[in-house]
Amino acid sequence: MKAKTKPKKPDQPRYDLFSFTNDGNTVAVTQHGKDALERIYGSKSPAVNDGLFNQGYMTLNPKEVEPGANDVRGFFPAIVRDIEPRDAIERMLAVQMAATHVALIRQGGRMANAEQLPQFEAHERAFNKLARTYTAQMEALRKHRSGGKQTVTVQHVNVSDGGQAIVGNVDTGGEGWQ
Known part of the structure; x- marks a missing residue:
C-alpha cells in the first residue's frame, strides 16, 4: 500500500534575474548578476536599463507588487526579455506593450465585475481602446523590425492556357503610360 502524499503546492514564479522583498513600506529588487538589466x-x-525597469513598475497598482497571487513584478522584465528588443x-x-497589456487585462477584470450598465x-x-493600442504597438514593432517592408508570399498560382504570369515588381505608371 502506497503512502499518501500531499499535493505539491505550485512553485512561486521564478524570475531568474531578480528577487523581490517587501518590508511593508518599500519593495526591494535584487539583481542576480551585475548585468541582469x-x-x-x-x-x-x-541609466537606460534602470529607467525602463522603473518605468514599468510605475504603471502597477500597489496590490500588484505584493508577494502572493497578485504579484506581477516579474512580468515586466520577463516580457521585455521575451520580446528581445534590438535597439532603443x-x-x-x-515596456509600453507590457504596460498596455497589464492595463488591458486590468480593464477586462473591471468590465467583468461591473454591476451596472454605465x-x-x-x-x-477603455478595454477596446487599450486593445486597439496594443494592436497598433504590435504593428509598430513588426514594421520597425522589417524596416517598413511588407512581404507577401504567394503559395499557389493557376495560369490558364494562353495566360501569362509575371513574377517580380510591376510598375503601373510613370512616363510613357497613359
Missing part, C-alpha cells in the same frame, strides 16, 4: 533591456547604458525604439516599445460601458470603452 543589460541582458534584459539590451542597452549598454545602466524596441526597448521603449516593449460602469460596464465605461470599462468596455
Whole structure:
C-alpha cells in the first residue's frame, strides 16, 4: 500500500534575474548578476536599463507588487526579455506593450465585475481602446523590425492556357503610360 502524499503546492514564479522583498513600506529588487538589466533591456547604458525597469513598475497598482497571487513584478522584465528588443525604439516599445497589456487585462477584470450598465460601458470603452493600442504597438514593432517592408508570399498560382504570369515588381505608371 502506497503512502499518501500531499499535493505539491505550485512553485512561486521564478524570475531568474531578480528577487523581490517587501518590508511593508518599500519593495526591494535584487539583481542576480551585475548585468541582469543589460541582458534584459539590451542597452549598454545602466541609466537606460534602470529607467525602463522603473518605468514599468510605475504603471502597477500597489496590490500588484505584493508577494502572493497578485504579484506581477516579474512580468515586466520577463516580457521585455521575451520580446528581445534590438535597439532603443524596441526597448521603449516593449515596456509600453507590457504596460498596455497589464492595463488591458486590468480593464477586462473591471468590465467583468461591473454591476451596472454605465460602469460596464465605461470599462468596455477603455478595454477596446487599450486593445486597439496594443494592436497598433504590435504593428509598430513588426514594421520597425522589417524596416517598413511588407512581404507577401504567394503559395499557389493557376495560369490558364494562353495566360501569362509575371513574377517580380510591376510598375503601373510613370512616363510613357497613359
